[in-house]
Amino acid sequence: xxxHSSLLLLIAGAKGAIATTLAAALAAARQDxxxxxxxxxxxxxxxxxxxVEKSVVAGWDSINTPLFQAAKRHGVLPKALLHSMRTALExxxxxxxxxNANSGFTSIVEQIIFDIEAFKATYPDALPVLIxxxxxxxxxxxxxxxxxxxxxxxxxxxxxPDLAYGVAALKCDVPIVNFSPNxxxxxxLTEFAAHKGIPICGRDGKTGQTYLKVVLASALKARSxxxxxxxxxxxxxxxxxxxxxxxxxxxxxxxxxxxxxxDILGYPVGERYDRGTHTVRIDYYPPRGDAKEAWDVxxxxxxxxxxxxxxxxxxxxxxxxxxxxxxxxxxxxxxxKLAGRGGAIPELGFYFxxxxxxxxxxxxxxxxxxxARLGGECRKR
Numbered sequence: 001x002x003x004h005s006s007l008l009l010l011i012a013g014a015k016g017a018i019a020t021t022l023a024a025a026l027a028a029a030r031q032d033x034x035x036x037x038x039x040x041x042x043x044x045x046x047x048x049x050x051x052v053e054k055s056v057v058a059g060w061d062s063i064n065t066p067l068f069q070a071a072k073r074h075g076v077l078p079k080a081l082l083h084s085m086r087t088a089l090e091x092x093x094x095x096x097x098x099x100n101a102n103s104g105f106t107s108i109v110e111q112i113i114f115d116i117e118a119f120k121a122t123y124p125d126a127l128p129v130l131i132x133x134x135x136x137x138x139x140x141x142x143x144x145x146x147x148x149x150x151x152x153x154x155x156x157x158x159x160x161p162d163l164a165y166g167v168a169a170l171k172c173d174v175p176i177v178n179f180s181p182n183x184x185x186x187x188x189l190t191e192f193a194a195h196k197g198i199p200i201c202g203r204d205g206k207t208g209q210t211y212l213k214v215v216l217a218s219a220l221k222a223r224s225x226x227x228x229x230x231x232x233x234x235x236x237x238x239x240x241x242x243x244x245x246x247x248x249x250x251x252x253x254x255x256x257x258x259x260x261x262x263d264i265l266g267y268p269v270g271e272r273y274d275r276g277t278h279t280v281r282i283d284y285y286p287p288r289g290d291a292k293e294a295w296d297v298x299x300x301x302x303x304x305x306x307x308x309x310x311x312x313x314x315x316x317x318x319x320x321x322x323x324x325x326x327x328x329x330x331x332x333x334x335x336x337k338l339a340g341r342g343g344a345i346p347e348l349g350f351y352f353x354x355x356x357x358x359x360x361x362x363x364x365x366x367x368x369x370x371x372a373r374l375g376g377e378c379r380k381r
Contacts, residue, residue, distance in 0.1 A: 004048065004049055004050050004125060004126060004127040004334070004338075005050045005054060005125040005126060006049075006050040006051070006054035006055050006056055006123070006125070006126045006127075007049055007050065007055040007056070007126060007127050007128075007129060007330055007331065007334050008055075008056050008058065008119060008120070008123045008126035008127065008128040008129070009022070009055055009056065009057045009058070009059070009129060009131055009326075009327075009330050010058055010059050010116060010119060010128055010129065010130045010131065010169075010174065011057060011058070011059035011060070011130075011131045011133055012059060012060055012097070012130070012131070012132050012133060012134050012161070012162070012165045013059070013060075013061060013132070013133035013134045013135070013180075014057065014058070014059030014060060014061045014067070014092070014094045014133075015061035015063055015065065015067050015070040015071075015094060016061070016070075016074075016133050016135075016239065017074040017076055017238055017239065017240070017290055017318065017319040018133050018179075018318075018319045018322045018323055018326060019057070019059070019131075019133050019326075020067060020070055020071035020074060020076070020089070020319075021071070021074075021076050021077065021319040021320065021322075021323040022057065022323040022326055022327060023057040023067065023071075023088075023089055023092050024071060024077055024081075024082065024085050024088075024089060025323055025324070025327075026052075026053060026055055026057060026327075027085040027088035027089060028081075028085060029052065029053035030053045030054075030088070033051075033052070033053055036052065036053070036324070036327075037052060039324045040052065040324050040327060040328055040331075041324075041325075041328050042327075042328045042331045042332065045331070045335070045375060045378075045379075046331055046334070046335045046378065048335075048338065049127065049331055049334050049335060050126075052327070052331075055327065055330070056123055056126055057092050058092065058093045058094065058095075058119050058122075058123075059093075059094055059095070059131075060094065060095050060096065060097040060098075060112075060115065060165075061094050061096075061097055062096070062097040066090065067089050067090065067092050067094055068082075068086050068089040068090050071089060074238065074239070074289075074290060074319070075289050075290060076289075076290045076317070076319045076320065093119070093122070095115050097161070098111050098112060098161070098164065105151070105152045105164060106152045108164045109152075109164050109167050109168045109171070110168075112164060112165055112168035112169075113168045113171055113172055116128065116130075116168060116169065116172045116174060117172065120172070127334045127337070127338070128172075128174045128175075129174065129175050129176075129177060129330040129333045129334055129337075130165060130166070130169035130174050130175065130176045130177065131177045131179060131326055131329075131330060132162050132165060132166070132176065132177065132178045132179060132180045132182070132184070132202075133179055133180060133326070134161055134162050134165075134180050134182065135180070135239070135240065135243045135249070136180065136181045136182060136240075136243060136244060136249045136250065136252055136253050137160050137161075137162070137182050137249060137252075138246070138248035138249055138251070146187045146188050146191050147188060148167060148170070148188045148189060148191075148192045150188075151163070151167060151188055160182055160184065162178070162180060162182045162184045163184050163186075163189075166178075166184045166189050166200075167189065169198075170189060170192055170193055170196065170198055170200075173196065173198060174198070175198055175199045175200065175333035175334065175336065175337045176189075176193070176198070176199075176200040176201070176202075176333070177201055177202065177326070177329045177330055177333050178200070178201065178202025178203045178204075178356075179202070179203075179204070179205040179322070179325075179326055179329065180202075180203065180204065181203060181204040181252045181253040181256055181353075181354075182203070182252065183203060183252065183354075184202075184203075185200060185202055185203065185344060185356045190343055190344045190356070190357075191343070193342050193343050193344070194342045194343025194344075195342070196342060197337070197340050197341070197342035198337065198342050198343075199332075199333050199336040199337055199341055199342055199343070199345050200343065200344055200345070200356070201329060201332070201333060201344070201345040201348045201351075201352070201356065202352060202354075202355075202356050203256070203352055203353075203354050203355075203356055204252075204253060204256045204352055204353040204354050205322055205325055205326070205329075205351060205352060205353070206350075206351060206352055206353045207316075207318065207321040207322045207325060208292070208294060208314055208316040208318070208321050209232060209234055209257075209294035209296065209314055209316075210256075210257050210260070210353050212296075212312060212314060213230075213232065213257075213260070213261065213296065214260065214264060214363070214364055214367075215364050216296075216298065216310070216312070217261055217264045217265060217363075218264060218363040218364035218365060219364075220265075220298075220300055221264060221265055221266070221363065222363075222365075225300045225301065225302055225308075226300060226301045226302075226305075227261075227265055227269055227298065227299070227300050228269070228270075228272065228277065228299045228300055228301055228307070229269060229270065229277035229278070229297075229298075229299040230261060230269055230277070230278045230279070230296065230297070230298050230299070231278075231279045231296065231297040232257070232278075232279065232280045232281070232294065232295070232296050233279075233280075233281040233282075233283065233294070233295050234281070234282055234283070234292055234293065234294035234295070234314075235283045235284075235285035235288055235292060235293055235294075236282070236284070236285065236288055236289075236290070236291075236292035236293075236318060237284065237285050237286040237287055237288040237289045237290075237292075238289055238290045238292075238318060238319075240318065241282070241283075241284040241285070241292070242284050244282050244284065245284045250282060253282070253353075254280050254282065255354075256353035256354040257280045257353055258276075258278055258280050259354070260353060260354070260362070261278050262278070263362045264362045264363050277299075290317060290318045290319050290320075291315070291316070291317050291318075292316055292317075292318050293313070293314065293315050293316070294312075294313070294314040294316070295311070295312070295313050295314075296310075296311070296312040297309065297310075297311060298310040298311075298312070325351055328351070329348065329351055332345075332348060332374075332378075335378040336374075336377075336378060338378075339377060339378045339380070341377065341378075343357070344356045344357030344358075345357055345374075346358060346359060346360035346361070346370075347360075347361065347370040347371065347373065347374040348371070348374070349361045349362070349367050349370065350367035350368065350370070350371050
């Protein structure tokens with residue numbers, strides 16, 4: 001495989017807060033790479049993908065607002081900084097999102113394929129990667145169906161928009177990064193991806209509170225301290241927070257944030273009480289906008305079963321934390337594609353709340369070790 005001049009980031013949800021922040025970060029990096037480069041976990045890796053700042057953003061969105069205006073509405077970046085990148089943001093190519101995937105699934109997939117091929121023709125030297133940044137939707141796609149071509153007629157699973165993008169990307173030989181909480185990684189997609197040598201990774205980007213939860217849970221386990229309970233709550237006032245007010249949409253994300261703790265520790269938190277004592281809450285609070293705040297209360301026990309407690313308060317910026325991760329994952333997906341690795345990539349569990357693939361690493365130590373091995377695999381391409 002040859003060297004590529006850049007990455008082509010094909011984003012479903014291109015006018016959302018994370019995508020517009022990423023587009024602004026890349027625009028800024030073209031003027032000064034130090035504004036972005038130090039915040040990437042892949043900095044210094046994969047030179048064959050081209051300079052990071054040459055990465056191109058394109059994609060789809062359902063809103064008609066111009067991308068610059070959408071970024072302004074999200075309020076992630078200071079106005080002066082955002083306005084300095086207006087010209088670059090106005091040049092980002094965003095196509096209208098197809099209608100609901102439940103109506104004419106085949107025709108919607110065909111339209112997305114047409115769009116992907118058009119993007120590829122516009123940027124022939126760039127390596128395309130599909131990035132799913134669509135909002136959390138109701139329902140989980142847990143289905144053993146394995147035939148990707150028979151999906152349109154399969155009535156057993158809901159046709160989330162994410163699924164149409166996933167099918168179209170694989171048909172176009174494009175790797176997939178599923179940063180959303182929506183579970184599109186059904187066997188029909190992952191088996192096709194493995195057969196064709198197309199990497200697919202996900203799901204649900206691990207940006208702030210959950211990342212620290214993995215770090216702390218791993219540390220407590222390493223010290224043989226018993227976690228008796230863990231209460232997590234967070235507030236955010238962006239579009240993601242508003243969407244998660246719907247219990248059906250929030251269910252998948254809360255499940256992803258909750259289940260990983262038992263997986264890391266190796267026992268169900270709350271087992272002494274015959275009920276779960278790991279609680280996760282997400283509340284929409286408009287005054288915070290994209291600057292979310294999270295609190296954790298961790299009750300644990302040591303020698304003689306004596307109780308101790310730890311408090312954590314994170315005041316983070318949702319999209320500022322997420323945007324560099326999305327770019328990191330796109331770079332991993334591109335490198336893995338060139339290395340000939342296909343199917344679900346569990347080694348990228350470091351980045352996700354609910355890693356897909358067989359036997360994903362759980363603890364912080366395991367995840368970092370898996371990343372190091374994966375990097376070596378990509379460098380041998």
